Amino acid sequence: MKTRSAKHTRFHLLLGLAFWAAGxxxxxxxxxxxxxxLYPGIRVTGEVGTTYVIETKTEVEGDFWLTRGWIxxxxxxxxWMDPVPTDAPRRVYRAVKVIxxxxxxxxxxxxxxxxxxxxxxxxxxxxxxxxxxxxxRVTLTKGFWMGKYEVTQGEYLAVMxxxxxxFNGDPKRPVETVSWEDATNYCAKLTELERAAGRLATGxxxxxxxxxxxxxxxRAGTTTRYSFGDALAxxxxxxxxxxxxxxxxxxxNARDQTHPAGQKLPxxxxxxxxxxxxxxxxxxxxxxxxxxxSVIDPTGPATSSSRVIRGGHWGVWNSGSxxxxxxxxxxxxxxxxxxxxxxxxxLAPGQ
Numbered sequence: 231m232k233t234r235s236a237k238h239t240r241f242h243l244l245l246g247l248a249f250w251a252a253g254x255x256x257x258x259x260x261x262x263x264x265x266x267x268l269y270p271g272i273r274v275t276g277e278v279g280t281t282y283v284i285e286t287k288t289e290v291e292g293d294f295w296l297t298r299g300w301i302x303x304x305x306x307x308x309x310w311m312d313p314v315p316t317d318a319p320r321r322v323y324r325a326v327k328v329i330x331x332x333x334x335x336x337x338x339x340x341x342x343x344x345x346x347x348x349x350x351x352x353x354x355x356x357x358x359x360x361x362x363x364x365x366x367r368v369t370l371t372k373g374f375w376m377g378k379y380e381v382t383q384g385e386y387l388a389v390m391x392x393x394x395x396x397f398n399g400d401p402k403r404p405v406e407t408v409s410w411e412d413a414t415n416y417c418a419k420l421t422e423l424e425r426a427a428g429r430l431a432t433g434x435x436x437x438x439x440x441x442x443x444x445x446x447x448x449r450a451g452t453t454t455r456y457s458f459g460d461a462l463a464x465x466x467x468x469x470x471x472x473x474x475x476x477x478x479x480x481x482x483n484a485r486d487q488t489h490p491a492g493q494k495l496p497x498x499x500x501x502x503x504x505x506x507x508x509x510x511x512x513x514x515x516x517x518x519x520x521x522x523x524s525v526i527d528p529t530g531p532a533t534s535s536s537r538v539i540r541g542g543h544w545g546v547w548n549s550g551s552x553x554x555x556x557x558x559x560x561x562x563x564x565x566x567x568x569x570x571x572x573x574x575x576x577l578a579p580g581q
Contacts, residue, residue: 269309270321271323272309272323273309273310274301274303274307274308275306275307276327278305280303281300281327282300282327282328283326283345286312286321286324296451297446297451298313298323299450299498299499313498314451331431333577334430334431336424336429336577339377339577340378340499341373342374342375342499345369347445349520349528350364350366351557357455360519363519363522365520366521366524366525368524368528370442370527371526371527372527372578372579374439374443374576375576376443376447376574376575376576377575378492378501379404379503380404380405380502380503380573381413381572382402383403384401386405387401389416389419393405394407402491403488403489404488406488406508407568409564409565410564410565411564411565412567413511413573417436417575418436420436421436424436434577437575438511439513439574441513443576444541445557447499447501447504448504450499450501452498455555455556456505456554456555458473458476461473465482465550467550467551467552477494477495478503478506478554480542480544480550484544484545488507488508488569488572491507505541506541506543506554507543507544508541508544509539509541509542509570509572510574511538512539514529514530514531516530516531517530535561535563537562537563539559539561539562540558540560543571544570545569545570547570
């Protein structure tokens with residue numbers, strides 16, 4: 231009969247698999263090295279200043295590696311610890327060398343590496359909507375910078391010269407009552423200003439994230455309902471829950487209004503308010519379902535009547551906390567704005 235201690239040891243006797251790639255992302259050129267690690271993570275060795283994406287898979291996931299995070303070496307050898315370890319099935323880890331461009335950005339931008347993730351929700355997820363499936367394996371081939379916070383009223387006023395927000399008066403609250411067209415105009419104006427000031431690299435532009443980029447950044451290597459876990463002990467509507475209260479503004483604690491950016495805990499990749507506070511516009515047109523299968527750098531359907539909104543909000547619309555899950559997506563008319571919807575910016579090459 232196995233003891234609890236024996237089970238714990240078995241679950242954490244993990245196989246660490248490290249790839250060192252000298253070329254573009256995900257192109258391993260050297261033979262892998264193997265190690266048995268008594269911790270959920272991987273030891274990475276390379277040149278100081280080099281960045282490695284950490285990928286994992288379980289024994290049942292075939293050849294699809296999920297991106298869990300990244301590490302920038304400050305010493306020749308470092309250990310990356312899994313922020314969300316699991317008991318079973320066991321995970322296999324590998325490190326893939328990537329190139330992190332040196333680009334000047336506006337303040338409070340977080341670099342997100344290229345990688346892979348499962349987009350949408352499994353049919354077994356509690357609170358799931360049909361439009362969140364079928365799940366698909368997504369590969370994002372290029373890294374990008376994403377706003378650490380939702381665009382605030384102060385930032386919007388500084389660029390556009392006005393503040394359309396219903397909950398105005400506090401420059402640190404997210405801007406809202408902005409249409410998709412307002413949000414994209416802000417990104418275009420910000421790009422113009424930064425280029426004129428000589429602070430923007432050639433070929434780079436500020437824009438809205440694609441829906442896939444948004445969910446990838448929101449999940450931050452997790453596969454749970456929220457980036458902070460499944461929260462199955464919490465209510466799916468507006469009932470107060472301590473876990474929700476620590477991580478997001480939703481109808482259970484928001485008191486029918488928005489709140490200043492960055493007051494709740496960040497997700498594992500250092501981004502704030504992806505769950506709750508205000509919906510966030512994405513670049514894509516809305517679709518009633520995901521295409522499924524395996525896709526590379528998806529950008530959504532060619533046209534539709536609505537644009538995608540993500541992340542949930544402070545109020546009660548169709549439902550409460552369920553709308554704040556990582557996989558949930560909605561749609562709204564691009565020429566309209568309401569006090570539930572704001573946005574955050576992304577910086578990447580291209581328009």
